[in-house]
Amino acid sequence: MRLYIAEKPSMAAEIAKCLPGPVGRKDGYINTGGGIVTWGYGHILRQAEPDEYDPKYERWRVEDLPIIPQSWKLFVADSCKKQFEIITNLIDQATEIVHAGDPDREGQLLIDEVLDYVNNQKPVRRILLNALDEQSIKKAIGNLRDNQEFYNLKQSALARSRADWLIGMNLSRAYTLAAQQAGHRTTLPVGRVKTPTLALVVRREREIEGFKQADYFTVKADFQHEDTVFTAYWKPREDQPGLDTEGRLADKAIAQALLEALQAAVEPATVVLCETTEKKEPQRLPLSLSTLQVMAGKKFGYDPQAVLDTAQKLYERKLTTYPRSDCEYLPESQQDDAVRILGNLGGLAHQELAAWSGKAEPAIRSRAWNDKKITAHHAIIPTVERCNFAALTETERNIYFLIAQSYIAQFYPVHVYDQTRAELEHAGERFTANGRIIKELGWKEVYGADAEEKKEDDSGMLPSMTKGDQIEFMRASAEKKSTKAPSRFTAATLLAAMKEIHKYVKNPDFKKQLKDVSGIGTEATRATIIKELTERGFLREETKKKYLKPTEPAYLLVDMLPDEITYPDFTALWENILNQMAEGNANLDTFLGQQARFAAGLCTKAKGATIPLKGDYHCPRCRKGVLQLRNGKHGKFWGCSRYPACRASFDDKNDKPDMPPGRQQGQG
Structure with missing residues (x-):
């Protein structure tokens, strides 16, 4: 008997429709003439919680960190116990199993982990369903592959899952405990992808808060050649005075003097360079x-x-x-x-x-x-x-x-155009002009204006020119512009930043290395991560455009964490390793060993993290904690938030710690 195990009921139903013979729906599976089809509900198995490895981990304590499982445990999710029993019984009856999980990393793991959990020894084939129409499903059924071909994909998914556990479980505990010792009554979730994503928004907000507007001038001139008037843009020399750090002309007096010199010159402008190149722009790729x-x-x-x-x-x-x-x-x-x-x-x-x-x-x-x-x-x-x-x-x-x-x-055909670049000289100054003539619109007919990226120095249509031609200067102008603060992220632009993470890494040596990496997170998880950060109160959406702004807990979390977890450098490199693992070029145990050492190092750093104290009464003994009102055997008292590291305590007097007046420093 051939058994198909689909990822979800809807997919199982579509597979069953495409198998031969009568179809009969049973409790938890479908009978067909071509085999039995059953299903899961996403991950039927869940990773063990820390206290399921050792009951002592139920209480969060600094001295227990890091928690590194020696042997990883899985448990059947409570909501899936009945379906798991059905799948197990069907596996026992089967002679061949067809893995019908989604065709991605997680889809590979969630069926494989069930087969591994029950110690399946029967042959397993793999069906890849990229579409659920009848033609595609029947074609896929006729082209089953050996599931062993996807072993490396499973290893990559296991590595991702276990790395997320190591980072999330350990660092969330370490930095939550550190924050609580400083008087913050909060839980701080730390994630391998989630935290650097949140940090992108926090840093962008601080860029905006610290932005100082500056004026600069764009100098351009109109020239005429053979009855065609076109615009060219001034190109400053390397030693040009009055430029800002971005190479823009920021000095108004120099801009005015430049205009006067250009206007006063009597000699015509000269073409010092003019080259035309045919360029072809291939079709925009289909969509991920x-x-x-x-x-x-x-x-x-x-x-x-x-x-x-x-x-x-x-x-x-x-x-x-x-x-x-x-x-x-x-x-x-x-x-x-x-x-x-x-x-x-x-x-x-x-x-x-x-x-x-x-x-x-x-x-x-x-x-x-x-x-x-x-x-x-x-x-x-x-x-x-x-x-x-x-x-x-x-x-x-x-x-x-x-x-x-x-x-x-x-x-549609490729987009073909002639790109012309010209350089002119007038009054000792250089001007550049760029123009294009479309020879074949091609695929851009489908996208229209959406396909065009208008550049600031685009001069439009240019006349035919050759080096040495004399060009008539007509007028020059200096347009005053102002620098703009960077835009706040929206959910869509933050997702784009996660995909193009090489633009945001701290180490410049990583930029080129990470350019070909597919970002941080996966196609399926990026949107979920952004949604979770919003739902948990670390980000909030503002205005009709739904700009994302960080909240106070977001600043606290990002500020107290070290760069290793708030910048995307390491996370992006790890994603690269996961991709290599999927191709068979990286080892699961080696990667997890690196993750365990990383988590252990950051747990140690958490003990010395600089965290602003939050509370009306700073501890006068250790000066690193705040006094908090507690209930003891003999009634209310005030104790240090860093207990047991600091055992300072004071009686309660009218809802205040009973301390000598000179020792109540830090109050407020």
Whole structure:
């Protein structure tokens, strides 16, 4: 008997529909002529809590840290005990098992860990379901793979899960205890990805608070050649006085003198360089979850979690492929579906998608079709199922639009243009002009203005020029501009920052190394992390644009933690190692050993963390804690928050510690 174990009931139901023979639903599984299909509910097994390793860990104590399990334990989640028994009994009856978890790191682990937990020795195959339409499922059933091929993916997921436990359990305890000793009655959750993400927002807010506006001047001039007037921008010399640290002209008097000198010159300007290069811009790649979330945030103002939830609904309706994908490429064999998918899109009740589809050329092969870039999943695209566009909600229509738009663009030609760069000299000063002539609009016809990135020094259309040509100077101007504070993060831009984390690392040597890393967190967890930080009161959304601002606990947490956990350097490097592990190029035990040593080192640092005291009465004995009102055997008394390290205590007198007046320093 072949047993399919799906990640969730909805996926199990779709698999069962595509198996031969009569279908009969039972308690916890489905009978078919092609085998039995059962399901989990996400992670059926949970990691053990510290006190389940040793009861002494139920109480949080500094002396017990770090907690490093010698042998990792899992327990069946209370809500899944009945289903776990059903799965176990079915495994006993099976002759072959088909792992039908989601085609990603976590999906691989949550079925594998059940099979390992029951010590399964039966052969296991793997089905990769990137779409839930009938054609895709039947094709996947016919192309089962040996589950052992995905062993490294499971190891990577185990490494992520256990590393998160080591960092979260140990550092949350260490720094919560340190904060409580300074009088803060709070719990501070520390996470391998969560904390550096929160720190991005805290640092951005401080940049904004400390920002001082400065004025600068952009000098430009209009020139004429062969009846064409164009604009060129002044290029300061290296030794030019009056420049700020960013190379901008900040001195108004120098700007005015420069304008007067340009206007007074009688000689025409001279072209000292003019070169034209044909450039080709390939089609924008189809969408991963992160790119979809960022794009939907910019275009429609949707938060990342709403985008993920909507993409999941479209997937479950069989309209789009697997949503939690970090891949922007497509398998080459899938191009065979292009005619059918484009035909369906051409019949949509959406004017733009229908028009674009009608002009698409299915034979065009963009760079997206690349088997070497495909792992367990591929980019998010429409399926071969026909979409009833009018039946979708507004949010579903908008997300489907973005997915379909990116797919259609693959079947338009590359964008071709001539890029011209010219340098002019006038009155001893250099000016640069950049312009482009579009030769073939190509895929940008689908994206229109959304595809264009207007640059400040773009001069528009340029006349035909050659080196040595004399150009007529017409006028010059100096436009006063002001520097702007950096923008606050929104959920969408914070998610983009997590994906492009190399821009925010502290160590400049890491920037290049981490540029190819897929950021911190995963496609499936980034939105959840941002949502959790908001729900737990570390971030709050403000204004209609939903800008994220840190709260007082966020400042406390980030300020007391060392750079190793608040900057993304180490986390990003660890993500790189996890990716290497998935490819078989890193070792689980070695990685966890590094994580254990890291956690131990930061637990030690927590003991000496500098934390502002919070309380009306600072302890006069240790001067590192605050006095807190407590209940003892003989009534109320005041004791130091650092007990037992400091055993100072004072009687209560009218709800105040009974201390000599000279010893009540730190009050307030």
